[in-house]
Amino acid sequence: MSGLTSAAYxxxxxxxxxxxxxxxxxxxSAGNGLEIRPxxxxxxxxADPKGISAINAPVTLFPSPFPRQCFAQALGVQTTYNxxxxxxxxxxxxxxxxxxxxxxxxxFIKNLWDIHQKVKAEGYTQSLSLGLFRSDYMVHQDTSxxxxxxxxxxxxxxxxxxxxxxxxxxxxxxxKYLSTREYPLLKNAIPTDMMELPGNNSIPGLAAGIETAFxxxxxSELGHTNCIIFLVQDGERNVFDQRHLExxxxxxAPGVPLFRLAFSDIKKHTSIADTPKRQLLYHLPQCPDKTxxxxxxxxxxxxxxxxxxxxxxxxxxxxxxxSSAIKCPTVLTQLAGTKKVQQVLATPQPASEPSxxxxxxxxxxxxxxxxxxxxxxxxYPMDTSPAGLEAxxxxxxxxxxxxxxxxxxxxxxxxxxxRGAIPAYLKSIPESHWNSYILMELITPPPVSNLILRNxxxxxxxxxxxxxxxxxxxxxxxxxxxxxxxxxxxxxxxxGDKSEExxxxxxxxxxxxxxxx
Ligand code: ADP
Ligand code: MG
Ligand code: MG
Numbered sequence: 001m002s003g004l005t006s007a008a009y010x011x012x013x014x015x016x017x018x019x020x021x022x023x024x025x026x027x028x029s030a031g032n033g034l035e036i037r038p039x040x041x042x043x044x045x046x047a048d049p050k051g052i053s054a055i056n057a058p059v060t061l062f063p064s065p066f067p068r069q070c071f072a073q074a075l076g077v078q079t080t081y082n083x084x085x086x087x088x089x090x091x092x093x094x095x096x097x098x099x100x101x102x103x104x105x106x107x108f109i110k111n112l113w114d115i116h117q118k119v120k121a122e123g124y125t126q127s128l129s130l131g132l133f134r135s136d137y138m139v140h141q142d143t144s145x146x147x148x149x150x151x152x153x154x155x156x157x158x159x160x161x162x163x164x165x166x167x168x169x170x171x172x173x174x175x176k177y178l179s180t181r182e183y184p185l186l187k188n189a190i191p192t193d194m195m196e197l198p199g200n201n202s203i204p205g206l207a208a209g210i211e212t213a214f215x216x217x218x219x220s221e222l223g224h225t226n227c228i229i230f231l232v233q234d235g236e237r238n239v240f241d242q243r244h245l246e247x248x249x250x251x252x253a254p255g256v257p258l259f260r261l262a263f264s265d266i267k268k269h270t271s272i273a274d275t276p277k278r279q280l281l282y283h284l285p286q287c288p289d290k291t292x293x294x295x296x297x298x299x300x301x302x303x304x305x306x307x308x309x310x311x312x313x314x315x316x317x318x319x320x321x322x323s324s325a326i327k328c329p330t331v332l333t334q335l336a337g338t339k340k341v342q343q344v345l346a347t348p349q350p351a352s353e354p355s356x357x358x359x360x361x362x363x364x365x366x367x368x369x370x371x372x373x374x375x376x377x378x379x380y381p382m383d384t385s386p387a388g389l390e391a392x393x394x395x396x397x398x399x400x401x402x403x404x405x406x407x408x409x410x411x412x413x414x415x416x417x418x419r420g421a422i423p424a425y426l427k428s429i430p431e432s433h434w435n436s437y438i439l440m441e442l443i444t445p446p447p448v449s450n451l452i453l454r455n456x457x458x459x460x461x462x463x464x465x466x467x468x469x470x471x472x473x474x475x476x477x478x479x480x481x482x483x484x485x486x487x488x489x490x491x492x493x494x495x496g497d498k499s500e501e502x503x504x505x506x507x508x509x510x511x512x513x514x515x516x517x
Contacts, residue, residue, distance in 0.1 A: 010062040010450055011188035018451075018458060021061055024182055025174065025453055029056040033244060034170040034511070037237040042455050054240065057167050058454035058510035060494055062183075063175040063197055064465050065448055066514035067150040070139050071198065071490075074152045074469045077375060078487045080361060080368040081135050082473040084345075085159060086485075087360035089129065089329075089336040090477055094359075098340045101383060102409055105433025108305045109338065109409050111314055116331040119322045124477070125278050130213040130296065130328035131473040132206055134162035134491065137375065138443040138466050153377040153443045154346075155466060159337030160303045160329050160411060164511070165202035165470055166244030168491040171511040172200035196516040198490075202470055205488025207248040209472025210298055212484045213326045214256060216474060217295035222273060227257040227282055227292035229270075231320070233301040234262045242300055257292055259284075263301035266316035270294070272323050280323035294325040303334070303411040330477070338409045339379075343438040346376035347387070378441040382406075382434045391439045396423045405440050405500075413508065418442075418500045450494060452510045462497035465512060490514070 013021065029035060035054040043053050088094060096113075103110045137152035176197050183190040210228060220226055228249065230242060246258055259282060261269060273279040280294040297320055301307050308314055321331050335341070349355055357369045380391035394400040401422040408415055417425045419442070426434060445464055452459045470488035475481065495501070495509040 008188070009065060009190075011183075011186055011190060013061075013451075014187065017186055018061075021178070021182060022453055022456075022458060024178070025059065025061070026056055026456075028174055028177060029059065029170075030054070032170050032173065033240050034059065034167055034174060035240045036167075037239060039237065055455070056453065057171075058452060059171060059174065060463075060510060060512040061178075061451040061453060061458070063179075063195070063513040063515035064450050064463065064492065064494055065517040066465060066467065066492065067139060068196070068516040070137075070150050070152045071467070071514055071516055073371075073375070074135070074137050074467055075487060075490070077368075077371050078135060078469045078471045079485050080365065080372055081157065082131065082133060082471040082485050083362075083482065084357065084360050084372065085131060085133060085157065085333070085336050086129070086473050086475040086482060088341060088345075089131075089159075089333040090475070091360065092332065095332055095335050095341070098338065098344055099335060101381070102338070102340050102436040105430070105436035106409055108308075109335070109436070111308070112317075112331050112335055115314070115318045115321050116335070118318060119331075122322065125276070125322075125324040126326055127476050127478040128213065128216055128326045128483075129330050129333055129475055129477050130209065130298075130326050131159060131333055131471070131475075132162055132165075132209050132298070132328055132488075133471045133473065134158045134165075134468045135375075135471070136466055136468045138464070139445040140377070140443050141446045148446075150446075152375055152467065154342070154375045155443065156339060157337060157342055158411065158468075160334045161300045162468075162470065163238060163300070164241055164468070164491045164493070165206045165489065166241035167238075167511055168468075168513070169200055169203040169244065169489065171492075172197065172513040175513045175515075198514055198516060200489045200513070202489030202491065203244050203248050204252075205486060206470060206472060207245050207252065208486065209474070209484065209488065210245070210296055210328070211249060211253050211256075212472075213296045213328065213474050214253065216483065217326055220279070220293040221277070222275075222279060222281075222293060224281070224291055224293040225257060226295040227259060228296045228298065229282060229294050229325070230258065230260045231263055231266070231297055231299045231301050232260050233307065234264055236300070259292075263307050263316065264313065266319060267312070270319070272319065277324045278322055280320070280325040294323070296328065297323075297325045298328045305410075326474075332477070337411075339407045339438050339440075340381075340409055340436075343379040343381060343440075346379045347381075377443055380439045382437045382439055384435075388435075392426075392434065395426055395439050398423050403442055405442055407438050407440060409436060413501055416501070447497065450512070452494070452496070454510060459496065463494045464497050464499075465492055465494045466509075467492050467514065
């Protein structure tokens with residue numbers, strides 16, 4: 001395969017070949033847990049009253065071509081990104097400053113910050129902090145120097161509930177399986193030796209992060225067995241993605257109890273010991289006499305306002321934060337992952353001022369700082385600073401706005417405002433709230449084609465790929481100590497090129513893997 005737009009890739013398929021490939025993928029996905037719970041629009045509740053059905057996760061029929069140097073670039077910066085975000089989350093003054101710039105129009109961020117303030121006042125009893133991060137990128141094509149060069153540009157950095165590590169591991173395996181068993185049989189056969197499919201250790205990598213944190217927590221002074229909690233949303237459809245991490249932990253740490261707890265049940269099934277340490281205790285719902293001490297709380301919930309319908313939900317988050325369990329993430333680490341922080345980090349400083357990145361990444365690593373900077377694209381504040389006023393002008397002009405995406409401080413997909421919709425949106429909200437958004441240049445990756453299998457149907461056409469690199473980090477909030485800093489595999493998500501958003505769970509995108517070109 002030569003070049004990204006190779007006309008021969010993916011190979012054109014006959015109807016019979018498409019059907020055969022689809023059937024193969026259907027069975028492989030079910031057999032290996034590359035599955036999600038069906039949305040009600042696909043299988044009606046009446047048709048599955050006991051909730052036993054699972055369906056294939058949407059997936060591409062072929063791995064998408066992805067520039068080798070871009071893949072290497074994204075992997076190469078991950079442990080520096082881990083270090084950067086660990087350092088940002090330790091820098092309370094910096095986070096307070098960025099929070100202050102957005103709180104006026106953002107009650108959610110304000111509530112999170114208030115929780116941190118309250119726990120700080122009584123004193124944190126756990127200084128270890130766990131991050132399971134995912135840094136997301138798209139390929140940017142630079143034609144300014146004649147022949148095009150490719151670089152990855154960061155879309156965002158996730159510090160809470162970074163999902164799809166479970167399913168992406170299996171997507172890489174699916175495409176590997178197809179490349180050995182099926183693609184060589186096609187009329188337009190792809191010679192397997194021309195396909196370079198990188199390995200993906202997302203499940204073992206992410207599970208190792210959780211396991212490391214578990215072992216860093218001391219034996220229970222209260223005489224309980226220590227456990228791990230996955231804090232999840234009620235009715236989560238992406239449950240197998242999470243289960244795969246749990247199953248891996250059950251294999252590598254078989255003696256460690258692990259429980260799934262709905263965010264809305266925190267107060268029902270946990271309590272805090274009346275001790276100076278404030279241990280978090282989990283009471284087994286089916287047998288409340290059985291109590292465990294929680295060493296690690298892994299949040300796959302709590303990242304958006306939907307999980308906080310009332311004050312009781314905020315109290316529950318406070319309850320977790322003030323406990324001595326190791327949180328993944330703490331409130332501070334969650335706040336380090338806002339788009340506002342990303343904007344501040346990506347904004348070049350005047351030459352006369354010290355680099356913002358240098359404040360967080362050790363001075364000795366100047367070359368690493370330069371590598372991080374290469375992944376930034378232009379992001380602007382929407383405040384009343386000179387740069388902010390300039391950004392407001394662009395955002396309010398229907399023509400200029402076409403090159404941008406407007407982002408609030410939210411996670412989980414479906415929250416951004418794109419292109420021509422930006423001016424009217426801004427005018428619909430109070431001007432005093434504009435500060436709580438950032439304006440980001442759209443990255444326009446080179447065109448790629450693929451076929452997407454979604455709900456049994458095959459969609460064919462131009463696609464846009466977003467690669468996510470996982471990283472795990474365990475650090476001490478009080479000292480400079482980093483105990484664990486690792487790369488943990490990757491995710492490739494692909495969406496139709498007419499769609500703005502790419503979230504698989506949100507129903508826009510699909511699972512994919514990289515074929516390096
Ligand atoms: P979230 O935290 O909700 O996932 P993102 O910043 O990742 O928010 O935006 C959601 C989606 O919007 C991305 O997955 C991507 O498809 C698209 N997107 C966001 N920023 C950009 C950008 N600068 N250029 C192109 N697409 C973008
Ligand atoms: Mg995203
Ligand atoms: Mg996000």
